[in-house]
Amino acid sequence: MSKVLSNASNSELQRRTTVAEQLRGSTIPNSELLDNLGLYLRRQNLSRILYIHDLYKQIIDVHGIIMEFGVRWGQNLALYQSFRGIYEPYNYNRKIVGFDTFEGFISVDPEDGMLAKVGDYAVSENYEVQLSELLDFHEKESPIPHLKKYELVKGDASETILDYLKRHPETIISLAYFDFDLYKPTRDCLQAIMEHTTKGTIIAFDELNFSSFPGETEALKEVIGLNTYAIKRSPLNPLCSYIVIN
Numbered sequence: 374m375s376k377v378l379s380n381a382s383n384s385e386l387q388r389r390t391t392v393a394e395q396l397r398g399s400t401i402p403n404s405e406l407l408d409n410l411g412l413y414l415r416r417q418n419l420s421r422i423l424y425i426h427d428l429y430k431q432i433i434d435v436h437g438i439i440m441e442f443g444v445r446w447g448q449n450l451a452l453y454q455s456f457r458g459i460y461e462p463y464n465y466n467r468k469i470v471g472f473d474t475f476e477g478f479i480s481v482d483p484e485d486g487m488l489a490k491v492g493d494y495a496v497s498e499n500y501e502v503q504l505s506e507l508l509d510f511h512e513k514e515s516p517i518p519h520l521k522k523y524e525l526v527k528g529d530a531s532e533t534i535l536d537y538l539k540r541h542p543e544t545i546i547s548l549a550y551f552d553f554d555l556y557k558p559t560r561d562c563l564q565a566i567m568e569h570t571t572k573g574t575i576i577a578f579d580e581l582n583f584s585s586f587p588g589e590t591e592a593l594k595e596v597i598g599l600n601t602y603a604i605k606r607s608p609l610n611p612l613c614s615y616i617v618i619n
Contacts, residue, residue: 376493378585389415420609425449427607428548428577428615429456435573436466437545442530442562443552443579444473445496447504450523451511457522458515467547469523470537472530472562475501479529484556485588494554501525531561544569552579556588563596570618577615 379386396413399406414422429452432439439453453469461467477495508523526533530553538544546569553559563576570576580586581593581604593599602616 376490378488378493422452424607424609424613425452426456427609428550428575429453429460431617432547432573432575433460435547435571435575437547437569437571437574438466438468438470439548439550440546440566441469441471441550441552442534442558443550443554444471444475444504444525445494445552446500447471447507449550449552450504450508454508454511454515454523458511462516465517465520465522467522470526471524472526472533472537473501474529475527478555480557482556482588484591485554485586486584488585489555489588501527530558534562534565538565538569546570546574548575548577550577550579551589554580554586554589556592559589559592560595563592567596572619574618575615576618577613580612581614583612 381389392413392415401409441449441453444450450469450471457464457467457469475496477492478489479491481489481491505525508525512518512522526537546566549562549566549570551559551562553562578589578593580589582590590599597616602618604614604616607613607615
C-alpha cells in the first residue's frame with residue numbers, strides 16, 4: 374500500500390490495527406454488523422463524520438451539486454448520499470461528483486514541499502469499481518433509486534474537470550471539497566469551478582495552513598487569496614476549514 378502521512382504514535386497505530394482486525398473478524402452476525410459500526414469508530418472518525426454533516430447542513434438551501442476533489446476510498450461521497458437521503462430525499466438535482474486518479478499522486482511540484490511523493494495515497498487496483506458498487510448500495514437505500522445521482526471521474530482532475538464542465542455547462546456548485554493535498558490540481562480545479570459557484574457555495578479544504586502539504590494553501594492564495602473570504606475552521610478537526618462565497 375502507498376505511503377499515507379500519519380501523526381499517530383506506534384502504540385496508537387498498533388491499537389487501531391487490533392481493532393481493525395476485530396472488525397474484519399467480528400462474530401456479530403452480518404445482518405447486524407452495519408448497525409453496530411459505532412463500536413469500531415474512533416473519536417477522530419466520528420469527528421470527521423460530524424464535520425461533513427455540518428457542511429452539508431449549511432448547503433441544504435443552496436442550489437447545486439456537490440463536487441469532491443480527491444476521493445480516495447470514497448467515504449465522504451457515501452456520507453453525502455446519506456445526508457441527502459435524510460435531509461432532502463427527493464432532491465435528485467443534488468448530484469454528487471467525485472474526482473480522483475485512483476492511482477495516488479501522479480506528480481508533485483516544488484510548492485508541495487518535501488514530503489509528498491509520486492504514488493502516495495494510491496488505492497487498491499480497480500478500487501473505483503468496488504466504490505461504485507457501494508455508492509449504488511447507498512443510492513438504493515434512499516428514495517428515487519432508479520435515478521443515478523452520483524458520478525466518479527477518474528484521471529488527472531486538472532484535465533477531467535474541464536471536460537466535465539464542458540459536458541455540463543449548466544453546473545452550479547453548492548459544495549466543493551478539496552482533498553488533493555497538492556498544489557497543481559487544487560489550483561487548476563479552483564480556477565475551473567469559480568464561475569460555477571453562487572452566493573452560499575462552500576469551498577472546503579483538508580490541509581490549509583499545514584506545513585506537510587503547503588501546496589493547498591499556495592493554490593488558494595493564487596486563485597482566490599487569503600483575505601477575500603473568512604477562512605472558517607471546524608472545532609472538530611485541527612486542519613479542516615472552509616470558505617463561504619458571499
